[in-house]
Amino acid sequence: MLPFPGASRGRSGLPRSQFGASPSGPVGAIAASSLKSFGFAHDFDQKYTLGRAIGAGTFGTVHLATDNATGQEVAVKVITKRVIGGYLEGNFVRRVQHEVDIYNHLGRSLNVAYLYGAWETPVHVQLVMELCTGGELWTRVQRGKYDEAAAAALCREILCTVAQCHAKGIVLRDVKPENFLFKTAAADAPLKMIDFGLATYCKPGQLLSDRAGSPLYVAPEVLKQSYGQPCDVWSAGVVAYQLLTGRFPFEDEDCGLLLSSLDVLGKKHFTNKEIFFAILYGELDFHRPPWDEISDLARAFVAHLLERDPAKRPSAEEALQHPWLRQFDATASAASAASSMASVDGGNGAAASAAPGNGTAASRSGGGAGGSGRPLSDSLVQRLQRFGTYGRLKQLALRAVVSFMATAETERIASLAAAFRSLDPAGRGVVPYDAVGALLNNGDWDLSRTEVSQLLATFDIDLEGNVDYNEWLAALIDWREVQESAGWQKYVNQVFDMFDQEHTGRLTPENIQRVLCGGGLLAGASSGSSGSEGDMVADPEGADAELDECPFDDVVPAAMREADEDHDGAISREEFVRFLSTAPGDKLEFYESRRKRLGAGGSGSDGIGGGSGAAL
């Protein structure tokens, strides 16, 4: 039997499965086989100038390109369309839509390359992404083993990415060093995940059976065709092993040094059958050098991730709590604790001097801290990322929820309101982009300029080019807390009813499109006031008038694919509640805080620093 049927050869000369998206994937309202085009924009050439090729994979060639308006360099993945009888091939459509949907959500996390947009020609799809110039983790792995602190920092970043995906019910199925790029060539550059071609929806506990993955990293249970989210943790374990030793973990009695040296990779020394046999039955090598120089804690960590029984393997979240990772995160945790103390004390120099003050991978990570108990200054960037991953319809709906809850939840939003006032002293209800940009650029965060603009884009929910009060609240409030409050169900019902103008109890794509494009959902929020229930009246006539120039055209199909769980073409009230909810596992601490001068916010000049009255 040849596993991974239809497999093609990847860069390392080893096959990876094609079009691994689960047949049960949420294609939803789209009848994929009837599509001739994706509905992506067609004006790529007006916006970008394509440059040289910088990478190639199984599904596409990646080029450098320049934004004609700003001069910004981006990466463009050019994928040739697969057409059968004049129509796009169904599996191809599913795979591309999936990749775009997932990029649109997860790309808002700083752990993932940002997707600026998708374009198409009659022949190609063009995915325009954040450019990562630091090369693949693969290349650095090949250069030699990392010391434990550096390996732990990278393992943390990879596991945080995996945890973010799992919390959203997404299994990656392709965690491997080739799919993590360094943002820049700097030694401490952050890692960004690319390539979600094999990712699919899979809730905790759900089992998939289609074989998908890259052979050297694939988990044993994937080979047995009964697997779920733990398969990504196994793959992360293989990467962790590589980072520490510079080689693969499998040793087979018959083959001796099977997969023991990276030098043999790419030379097709091993058949898939041999590799899969090693994954299923081979002895995991924790004995030969350099294991004699590696700590017992590190060995225990890797062995735990490479537990063959997925039931005994830790989840990504549990793995992040492992003492081996935590010991290297002690500096960041201590500084974070100092920062929290500073905000209580009004900020002092002692806390500031305790801060690491650099952008090392360890201090970049969310650390063990997170959650709403900390000052906003510590978690602002994490909150923005998590909100960014929600997708446009959910963001718009949550902004409407904010309008409903604003008067009822004054206590919950008081500190966020105070921080907004400090950016808007004139009380106009709207803060220009530049002011929020200046806040993120003020040196307290370790963010590149492109990352700042990516985070800022998250604030602009209504695409009007500024940050209004309700956008500010929606982006920064801790939705997990709100969802546990007594009013949550009521607020969500109110928003559902705004869409459901015909009182059918179901939201069709047309219902949603009509309300979104009519501006009814935004009416209250865009006033810039603190919002009231009276503002939130949908305007069906206005809807008709504005349908032609709706900026949210592409929002609804993607949201339907996500929210319409039973694929009946509509979103029920229950589905809507689940759609708006933040999964319990989607924790702020999985997102990078990028807080640089922890505890140093004593000036209070931005109204958000630890020492100001507006500190949260």
Ligand SMILES: Nc1ncnc2c1ncn2[C@@H]1O[C@H](COP(=O)(O)OP(=O)(O)OP(=O)(O)O)[C@@H](O)[C@H]1O
């Ligand atoms: N955002 C980016 N910035 C810089 N280089 C990139 C970027 N995205 C991809 N690349 C380069 O292009 C290569 C191929 O990209 P990608 O893995 O997305 O393509 P693929 O066809 O899906 O590959 P695979 O065979 O792994 O499925 C990457 O290995 C990397 O070297």
